[in-house]
Amino acid sequence: MSDLLTSLNPSQQEAVKHFEGPALVVAGAGSGKTRTVVHRIAYLLRERRVYPAEILAVTFTNKAAGEMKERLEKMVGPAAKDLWVSTFHSAAVRILRAYGEFVGLKPGFVIYDDDDQNILLKEILKELELEAKPGPFRAMIDRIKNRGDGLVEFMREAPDFIGGVPKDVAAEVYRKYQSGLRMQGALDFNDLLLLTIELFEQHPEVLHKVRQRARFIHVDEYQDTNPVQYELTRLLAGEKPNLMVVGDPDQSIYGFRNADINNILDFTKDYPGARVIRLEENYRSSSAILRVANAVIEKNALRLEKILRPTKEGGEPVRLYRAPNAREEAAFVAREILKLGHYPQVAVLYRTNAQSRLLEEHLRRANVPVRLVGAVGFYERREIKDLLAYGRVAINPADSINLRRIVNTPPRGIGATTVARLVEHAQKTGTPVIEAFRAAEQVISRPQQVRAFVQLLDELMEAAFETGPTAFFERVLDETGYRDALKQEQDGEDRLQNVEELLRAARDWEEEEGGSLADFLDSVALTAKAEEPQGDVPEEAVTLMTLHNAKGLEFPTVFLVGLEENLLPHRNSLNRLEDLEEERRLFYVGITRAQDRLYLSYAEERETYGKREFSRPSRFIEDIPPDLLKEVGAFGDSAVPVLSYSRPEPRPKTQLSEFKGGEKVRHPKFGSGTVVAAMGGEVTVMFPGLGLKKLAVKFAGLERLDG
Ligand SMILES: Nc1ncnc2c1ncn2[C@@H]1O[C@H](COP(=O)(O)OP(=O)(O)OP(=O)(O)O)[C@@H](O)[C@H]1O
Numbered sequence: 001m002s003d004l005l006t007s008l009n010p011s012q013q014e015a016v017k018h019f020e021g022p023a024l025v026v027a028g029a030g031s032g033k034t035r036t037v038v039h040r041i042a043y044l045l046r047e048r049r050v051y052p053a054e055i056l057a058v059t060f061t062n063k064a065a066g067e068m069k070e071r072l073e074k075m076v077g078p079a080a081k082d083l084w085v086s087t088f089h090s091a092a093v094r095i096l097r098a099y100g101e102f103v104g105l106k107p108g109f110v111i112y113d114d115d116d117q118n119i120l121l122k123e124i125l126k127e128l129e130l131e132a133k134p135g136p137f138r139a140m141i142d143r144i145k146n147r148g149d150g151l152v153e154f155m156r157e158a159p160d161f162i163g164g165v166p167k168d169v170a171a172e173v174y175r176k177y178q179s180g181l182r183m184q185g186a187l188d189f190n191d192l193l194l195l196t197i198e199l200f201e202q203h204p205e206v207l208h209k210v211r212q213r214a215r216f217i218h219v220d221e222y223q224d225t226n227p228v229q230y231e232l233t234r235l236l237a238g239e240k241p242n243l244m245v246v247g248d249p250d251q252s253i254y255g256f257r258n259a260d261i262n263n264i265l266d267f268t269k270d271y272p273g274a275r276v277i278r279l280e281e282n283y284r285s286s287s288a289i290l291r292v293a294n295a296v297i298e299k300n301a302l303r304l305e306k307i308l309r310p311t312k313e314g315g316e317p318v319r320l321y322r323a324p325n326a327r328e329e330a331a332f333v334a335r336e337i338l339k340l341g342h343y344p345q346v347a348v349l350y351r352t353n354a355q356s357r358l359l360e361e362h363l364r365r366a367n368v369p370v371r372l373v374g375a376v377g378f379y380e381r382r383e384i385k386d387l388l389a390y391g392r393v394a395i396n397p398a399d400s401i402n403l404r405r406i407v408n409t410p411p412r413g414i415g416a417t418t419v420a421r422l423v424e425h426a427q428k429t430g431t432p433v434i435e436a437f438r439a440a441e442q443v444i445s446r447p448q449q450v451r452a453f454v455q456l457l458d459e460l461m462e463a464a465f466e467t468g469p470t471a472f473f474e475r476v477l478d479e480t481g482y483r484d485a486l487k488q489e490q491d492g493e494d495r496l497q498n499v500e501e502l503l504r505a506a507r508d509w510e511e512e513e514g515g516s517l518a519d520f521l522d523s524v525a526l527t528a529k530a531e532e533p534q535g536d537v538p539e540e541a542v543t544l545m546t547l548h549n550a551k552g553l554e555f556p557t558v559f560l561v562g563l564e565e566n567l568l569p570h571r572n573s574l575n576r577l578e579d580l581e582e583e584r585r586l587f588y589v590g591i592t593r594a595q596d597r598l599y600l601s602y603a604e605e606r607e608t609y610g611k612r613e614f615s616r617p618s619r620f621i622e623d624i625p626p627d628l629l630k631e632v633g634a635f636g637d638s639a640v641p642v643l644s645y646s647r648p649e650p651r652p653k654t655q656l657s658e659f660k661g662g663e664k665v666r667h668p669k670f671g672s673g674t675v676v677a678a679m680g681g682e683v684t685v686m687f688p689g690l691g692l693k694k695l696a697v698k699f700a701g702l703e704r705l706d707g
């Protein structure tokens with residue numbers, strides 16, 4: 001048997017050997033769906049003699065795409081380089097860069113993020129003399145585009161007022177937004193997919209070409225595709241679809257972004273004759289954890305029953321900690337993690353980003369390094385946006401939003417009135433703002449500075465095509481004196497460090513991917529927050545992230561915190577059964593990330609929006625039969641064997657400590673206390689009245705009091 005099959009169970013093997021025609025792998029969490037896709041691709045290459053340049057695999061994040069590619073490289077060698085592994089959005093950018101002209105795109109089109117969208121919307125609202133905030137309109141635009149059914153359809157169902165203005169006025173905002181984008185050679189995130197569909201529909205010859213590059217298509221996490229992604233998949237798959245989708249309806253958690261669970265439920269209707277493969281063995285979680293997961297998800301009314309059996313028998317009981325308040329909850333998490341050690345194997349998951357602050361604070365206080373995923377927004381920082389804006393304008397001078405961002409950044413004596421006059425001129429003549437800059441002589445009386453700026457831009461435009469991103473940004477920094485300008489600012493040091501981090505990211509990217517400045521900017525635009533550079537996080541860090549970001553991942557130890565009404569289920573989801581069930585699926589996703597050890601916790605009091613509030617335990621906890629849970633106190637339980645781990649990794653540095661959790665000790669200065677953790681040469685001791693102290697056994701002079 002091919003070695004690609006030996007490490008798989010019979011159902012997985014069936015999926016791997018499936019050759020032509022549609023197939024659906026539908027199975028619960030941790031049943032090896034993603035692994036099956038990887039093996040299937042390797043099998044196509046090795047046993048079916050399919051060319052790598054005929055295979056497409058769509059993943060949910062760029063990071064997942066990177067990991068899949070890496071694994072395939074290990075399995076099949078350099079051939080993996082020619083595989084097309086990407087997210088829907090990255091795939092669309094690649095297609096539009098190659099064929100966008102067919103639908104009227106300029107080659108240098110830029111991709112607008114939320115921030116750019118907001119600026120454009122604010123301008124439109126001002127122009128229409130509306131006193132409204134951009135948020136609701138952005139949501140409206142997202143909604144229209146995510147569903148892919150256009151403005152007319154949307155208007156039919158829309159409420160009478162949007163963002164405080166009548167809906168026909170809102171429709172005008174939408175139209176102006178669209179023409180604003182077009183004028184600036186910009187697309188928003190959703191346009192990427194919509195325009196690709198338009199391209200395929202209007203130009204069958206292009207679709208034909210792309211299909212040759214995607215003869216065998218795989219889509220992971222298919223339960224979270226939205227109608228637009230569904231349509232794109234359908235077009236790519238064509239008349240004779242060699243399409244394998246894998247997913248788990250119980251893990252559909254993006255309904256709030258229009259993901260449609262029916263895409264996976266109706267697969268066999270949409271693709272008649274599809275082979276359906278069910279995987280029923282879970283390889284990830286201990287049976288103790290899996291029982292809890294199954295008990296929770298069973299409570300959903302709107303679901304298909306599935307079987308999910310454990311392969312890892314037994315395991316530690318799932319622990320439940322009830323904290324008096326959110327601070328104590330965070331302190332508990334920090335203490336337990338100190339006790340456990342092996343930081344990279346631990347994840348703390350929560351419903352909302354706001355919950356991360358307390359956790360981070362307590363972990364840092366306990367000297368536990370933390371990797372905070374998704375909250376930082378590296379590419380949203382002002383100094384980073386400034387530098388990126390130079391790049392975008394150099395590639396696409398029609399991008400007026402970014403042009404205005406850099407016109408006086410760093411300050412070069414071009415005042416707001418001057419800019420306003422030039423912008424007005426541009427609006428009157430219906431041209432991009434850069435044209436008004438070029439004709440500054442005719443518009444303003446002292447055009448010297450503007451002229452110098454235009455000259456700088458011209459030089460940068462040339463540089464944009466001649467050098468890679470690193471050299472380009474260095475040049476911007478040199479020619480504009482931006483570094484010096486930052487130094488003058490109060491938090492300039494931090495900002496300068498971020499600038500260096502951008503240069504580092506660009507350099508890494510050039511080494512790993514390579515390409516032009518434009519390619520780099522694409523990759524930045526497509527990077528989700530959760531995948532952004534983190535600055536210098538040590539390897540040995542605990543991962544903190546939202547439940548949504550944890551999708552598809554696994555960790556030996558997982559803490560699920562904040563299991564309270566109004567948090568999970570979230571307060572916005574309490575009114576509709578569909579929403580509540582999505583929250584329950586989110587809980588299920590969280591539970592099933594854990595391999596060996598799972599902690600659940602909730603606090604009886606928490607500050608929300610600066611107000612202290614009592615909270616009730618999540619109704620989802622009641623879904624779990626009490627005998628599947630073990631309640632623990634503030635200092636955990638003695639069932640956690642200090643220093644042992646169910647999947648030990650060789651860690652030569654860690655030596656056994658002479659102390660054990662629970663032992664009473666006396667310290668010459670702090671008096672008597674209780675050992676709560678012992679790791680290597682260090683012990684953590686709780687001293688009544690003093691709190692936790694981490695001490696080096698060698699120097700602390702601890703004395704054992706009992707036993
Ligand atoms: N046949 C198998 N034998 C041993 N281990 C397996 C087998 N299949 C999968 N695994 C392991 O089980 C774990 C879960 O696999 P995988 O991530 O592919 O599951 P999944 O179904 O994609 O999960 P999710 O629904 O969370 O995305 C991985 O560590 C994987 O290597």
Ligand SMILES: [Mg+2]
Nearest residue numbers: 033034035552
């Ligand atoms: Mg998976």
